[in-house]
Amino acid sequence: GNSVTQMEGPVTLSEEAFLTINCTYTATGYPSLFWYVQYPGEGLQLLLKATKADDKGSNKGFEATYRKETTSFHLEKGSVQVSDSAVYFCALSHTNAGKSTFGDGTTLTVKP
Amino acid sequence: DTGVSQNPRHKITKRGQNVTFRCDPISEHNRLYWYRQTLGQGPEFLTYFQNEAQLEKSRLLSDRFSAERPKGSFSTLEIQRTEQGDSAMYLCASSFRTGGGDTQYFGPGTRLTVL
Numbered sequence: 001g002n003s004v005t006q007m008e009g010p011v012t013l014s015e016e017a018f019l020t021i022n023c024t025y026t027a028t029g030y031p032s033l034f035w036y037v038q039y040p041g042e043g044l045q046l047l048l049k050a051t052k053a054d055d056k057g058s059n060k061g062f063e064a065t066y067r068k069e070t071t072s073f074h075l076e077k078g079s080v081q082v083s084d085s086a087v088y089f090c091a092l093s094h095t096n097a098g099k100s101t102f103g104d105g106t107t108l109t110v111k112p
Numbered sequence: 113d114t115g116v117s118q119n120p121r122h123k124i125t126k127r128g129q130n131v132t133f134r135c136d137p138i139s140e141h142n143r144l145y146w147y148r149q150t151l152g153q154g155p156e157f158l159t160y161f162q163n164e165a166q167l168e169k170s171r172l173l174s175d176r177f178s179a180e181r182p183k184g185s186f187s188t189l190e191i192q193r194t195e196q197g198d199s200a201m202y203l204c205a206s207s208f209r210t211g212g213g214d215t216q217y218f219g220p221g222t223r224l225t226v227l
Contacts (some may be wrong), residue, residue: 032214035184044155044203044218089154093214098143099168100216102154 002027006089006090006103013080013095013103013110023064023090031092033057034100038087047075047088060087080110114138116219118204124225125194132190133222137169137206144187145216147203148172157202161187170190192225 005081007022025033035047035057048057053068062077073090087107117136125131134143137144143162147155158177159169163184173179176194181187191198201223 036218043220045203046215046217049215060153091154092217098160098162098214099157099170100155100214101143101157102134103150104154 002092002094002101004032004090004092004101004103006088006106008106010107010109013108015082015110015112016079017110019075019077019080019084019108021088021090021104021108023073023075024057025073025090025092026092027071027092027101029094031094032066033064034091035062035064035073035075036089036091036102037092038089038105040086044089080108082110082112084108085110116130116206116217118219118222120222122146122223122225124227126227127196128193130190130192131224132188133202133204133224134188134224135204135206135219136186137204138167138217140218141206141208142184143207143209143214143216144181145205145207146187146189149201149203149221150199158189164175169171190222194224195225199224199226 003026032051034049042112048059050057050066056065059107087105090103091100134146145160146158149155161181176192189204201221203221204219
């Protein structure tokens with residue numbers, strides 16, 4: 001079946017540091033890949049997505065590239081801010097299957 | 113577009129009681145999903161609807177769980193004879209099926225505590 005593996009957290013960075021959160025997946029066919037973010041006390045929000053190999057999703061300075069050869073979708077940001085402190089979830093879904101499969105989340109804390 | 117709403121936001125119940133949660137999706141969305149999330153884990157799929165049809169149910173969804181989506185609008189998730197292991201955040205999401213992968217929009221969740 002499908003599965004998503006995220007790097008274990010928590011991750012603590014200083015403001016303006018470079019961020020990488022690793023995500024690898026196991027799936028049949030060609031899933032769409034997503035990063036969701038959950039800020040403290042709030043619901044899950046879509047951060048970015050990519051629907052086919054070599055696509056790059058980007059939003060709010062975050063980027064992730066769909067790498068089919070390594071089955072990865074790592075999240076990166078060049079300079080994090082305190083306001084980026086949140087839990088980040090990697091997920092995949094197949095168009096015809098509907099449901100999404102999520103990783104366990106990575107907690108990011110950015111200190112001033 | 114007011115987003116996905118869920119009620120109640122919090123529910124505390126005693127073991128053995130029945131509980132029902134409601135989800136109102138984004139109005140033009142034809143798909144509706146239920147997930148369960150426990151502390152330190154990602155959401156786990158429970159079931160989903162396309163319009164009023166329930167298309168898939170997870171093996172996590174025991175006989176004590178039932179979900180409905182009458183008329184393809186709001187949905188309810190009922191848990192009968194609750195157990196302490198049912199304590200979790202229950203998330204609802206909705207999407208509009210397209211060819212490029214479903215983008216699911218999540219509600220704030222209903223936190224269930226079973227005493």
